[in-house]
Amino acid sequence: MRQYPAAWLKGQSRGEAIAGELRLRIVDGTLKQGDVISENKIAADFGTSRSPVREALKALSNEGLIRLERMGAVVQGLYAKDIAELYDVRYLIESFAQQRLASSCPAEVIATLRHRIDCMRVAAKYADIAEFAWLDFQFHDGLVAAAGHARIARLWDSIRHVVLAVMLLTTEEVFGGGPVRLERVVAKHETIADALESGDEAQIAEVVRDYFADSRRTLRSTWS
Amino acid sequence: MRQYPAAWLKGQSRGEAIAGELRLRIVDGTLKQGDVISENKIAADFGTSRSPVREALKALSNEGLIRLERMGAVVQGLYAKDIAELYDVRYLIESFAQQRLASSCPAEVIATLRHRIDCMRVAAKYADIAEFAWLDFQFHDGLVAAAGHARIARLWDSIRHVVLAVMLLTTEEVFGGGPVRLERVVAKHETIADALESGDEAQIAEVVRDYFADSRRTLRSTWS
DNA sequence: ACAGGTCGACTTGTCGACAAGTTTAAGTGC
DNA sequence: GCACTTAAACTTGTCGACAAGTCGACCTGT
Incomplete structure (x- = not known):
């Protein structure tokens, strides 16, 4: 169990x-x-x-x-279709949050994000699945929180636990893909941090779109 | 009280x-x-x-x-800023739902919407505030439900009660504006039904944007 | 006067019990 | 064998009670 x-x-x-x-x-x-x-x-x-x-x-x-x-x-269960829908919503929420951060993203926020990315690399090295999933979650959680939109934050709260559970399971699968796969996941988060630091709306929009397109591919292999 | x-x-x-x-x-x-x-x-x-x-x-x-x-x-209370944020989220959810309905909106759904619009006119005529608010709510509720996206529906569920309460209060204010103001509200809903029936994505997007821009104006006068 | 400790009035989290309603199952008459 | 009634085993919604913890007010020593 x-x-x-x-x-x-x-x-x-x-x-x-x-x-x-x-x-x-x-x-x-x-x-x-x-x-x-x-x-x-x-x-x-x-x-x-x-x-x-x-x-x-x-x-x-x-x-x-x-x-x-x-x-x-x-x-009710949570199957492929439900996961896809969950990520529709994640995309809606996170793209909204990041667009909002485009205009004014405190350096402090970027620093926190980068700190978590570094910790992810450590967790990857020591094969700590739960910790890696937790950091992944914290990364996105921090992003939404930083947007400073109370109602969007409530929306995120309403799915956060499910997202965390899904992340835990997909992370298990990702660890099975070895260090290369792991590094790709970490790098994806780095591109988000980079985009946010640039402050360019268009770039952020593209990065977020890419991120979720890629996530969907990963999910499809886990829940097939 | x-x-x-x-x-x-x-x-x-x-x-x-x-x-x-x-x-x-x-x-x-x-x-x-x-x-x-x-x-x-x-x-x-x-x-x-x-x-x-x-x-x-x-x-x-x-x-x-x-x-x-x-x-x-x-x-925590619910003040002007919170209402604005609530409508940010409503826009996010409802525009998503309506975009989804653009490609395939069953005639049955349109009929239900139009039925509710007719009922709104009756409620307006007989000064039944609670009924009018309820129908307004049912209109949007039905819209989201018709989109057939379970996760978006959960999001809507998480704000539906607050939305209903806000609607009840704004409806009171709208009734104070007399029949002209009421008819404008009903007509706004009609444009939504029309747009959905047309099935034209761009038109729907514009109508929804207009709808919420107008709603925000109404709200600003109620919660000032 | 004032710092520090102590008591008491609150709070929430959890528990076991009861009432009201629903579903299943066993009869029961034929 | 089958329709119908009845009873039993579930379920949830609600209740009052208790334990553990928190905050504030009130003492007390200096």
């Missing part, structure tokens, strides 16, 4: 931990589309009362991973 | 009802930015236990109307 990295649960409530675990089980296919899960069953599985489970199911429902019905929640 | 239309609560749980009421109080300014509310206090106000209140606060937090902290939830 694949497990949710313990470091990602630090300071979270039981409900969030349960949500994280279930999310991963749905994304990696352990819980299949059509499976029905009940609060009681999950509560028994995790050894807690229904309250945290309830919170978790509500969250998963907001993320579209399950559908809450009168009797039990039915798993 | 302004009240949430009872018809909108049909079949909802206590938690959703509380969320609806609180949402309106925040959007209309009864609850101001910086106010702190506790689960106990709200539970006492509504005469329920903390469970439904907890659910409501969680929802409001997801919508960005409040911020959950260790001791009490602090109200």
